[in-house]
Amino acid sequence: MSLSVESHVSIERVAIVGGTHGNELIGVFQVRKFAQLPHLVQRSNFETLTLVSNAKAVEARRRYIDTDLNRCFNPQDLQNPNLVDYEQLLAKKIAYTIQQEKIDFIIDLHTTTSNMGLTIILHNQHPYLLRLAAYLTTLNPLVRVLVHQFNHDNSYLIDLCELGLAIEVGPIAQGTLHAELFQQSEALVGAILDFVERCNQGETPEIPETFTLYEQVKILSYPRDEHKQIRAMIHPQLQARDYELLHPGDPLFLGLDGEVILYQGESTITPVFINEAAYYEKDYALGLAIQQPMTLSN
């Protein structure tokens, strides 16, 4: 696949958001730091706003109060007056703010208990985003680019803008900070702002000719017993092996009773978000992604 340069995009207002999940502390503390030291996120040719999106959940040290805020931004839901859970109302307020403030680029800061390193999540393949993502992969070998299009209903905060991305850093336990990941996450934010500044100036930041795009295509659930209780754990040989190839016949789960459950797929695939804490309630044990080599024109 080849992409032409998108020279038309000019960003005027960027929002850096943390605390969309209240127990993902790196984003919360990052945004607080940027609010205290705004020169860190100021650039010459656009405005930057910072937002702790779910301060009440942060205060409660929980992912959310009533429901996952980061599934409340579907346009139909935002228009639905019957949706009045705390996060459903909060989403409407945030959507209004993003619109009023004329935000045209969103960076949403997340953490994961999975060994996802420094993952850039895109919800579409806009050439501007792909070029930015390719640029970020050159900064740190832990940077990987994951596209979430599968089964996607535009219900995430970043879906409020065409241009936006989430940064997922891990592994880190919910409710904790981690100095190294904090610094790496901050460096990514800085690099994104630099990229935007240079593109706004008409410069073309140097990007690699090709990079790897991971596209999530499937979710695997936990095996359950007749009472719907989880009856198996991520197998030790799969634990923390995000982005390492999974082959047909490889161990996937280890039953509480010791049974080994193998991957039954027909071809090699890339596991992502293995054993993410917040996904237990979503019945999501791991995601499966395919690798796409992307070629960009300079």
Next chain:
Amino acid sequence: MSLSVESHVSIERVAIVGGTHGNELIGVFQVRKFAQLPHLVQRSNFETLTLVSNAKAVEARRRYIDTDLNRCFNPQDLQNPNLVDYEQLLAKKIAYTIQQEKIDFIIDLHTTTSNMGLTIILHNQHPYLLRLAAYLTTLNPLVRVLVHQFNHDNSYLIDLCELGLAIEVGPIAQGTLHAELFQQSEALVGAILDFVERCNQGETPEIPETFTLYEQVKILSYPRDEHKQIRAMIHPQLQARDYELLHPGDPLFLGLDGEVILYQGESTITPVFINEAAYYEKDYALGLAIQQPMTLSN
């Protein structure tokens, strides 16, 4: 220090407890497994009961509903009719059950986000517990024995019996399972039950002449700014270094602004529970323990 053999102790009823913190899943799933497969915890000369102690918190995927259950067992609090938070009432019910069931040994299963390996926590130095702990250290080099006596008000679930211990396994994120730690935790429970069975029979399980006891003597808090907000994280050089010696002048915290804060103590000490998620609200960044070589007589 030398200890004589305690041959008088005979255990009649053991309770294996999980879910005292609702988001520490290994204990919850372990106890459910034992309830389904009781032969795993049955032994010839005592009874074993299993208990998920805070099922409502497990259901809510949270450490607790109103307050930390594992700080509600102080005898005065159990007698205080004014304490009616959910966990305060639950503690009274559990204390009554433990008494009615004539439980004389408690194993309480916990997990931690800190790299505590397989830690046996004792709340007193009863010779029986020390001999058991020494026995467990022979089974796996990750087993360490930590005594919590400092600042201790008998408010933990295991304080309901003179003989009891907590098993803390980590590192593991709250709200997740981890197959290897699950198996290691289960093996420890089995070994404890074997030890009790053999002692009840008048046998003397072979124990090492000496082992290392860690005694927690101090807690270090997070540095805070003028608004009482945490302003520094565990330093990368200290992260996950539980049980590795900390020397005066070693880095302790890394400020959000990059400032390095050094350990100011006068002597070398052992850090424990570094960066435990549940302790952020308790303002406990890490514990400091001293090592005591213990000599036991066979």
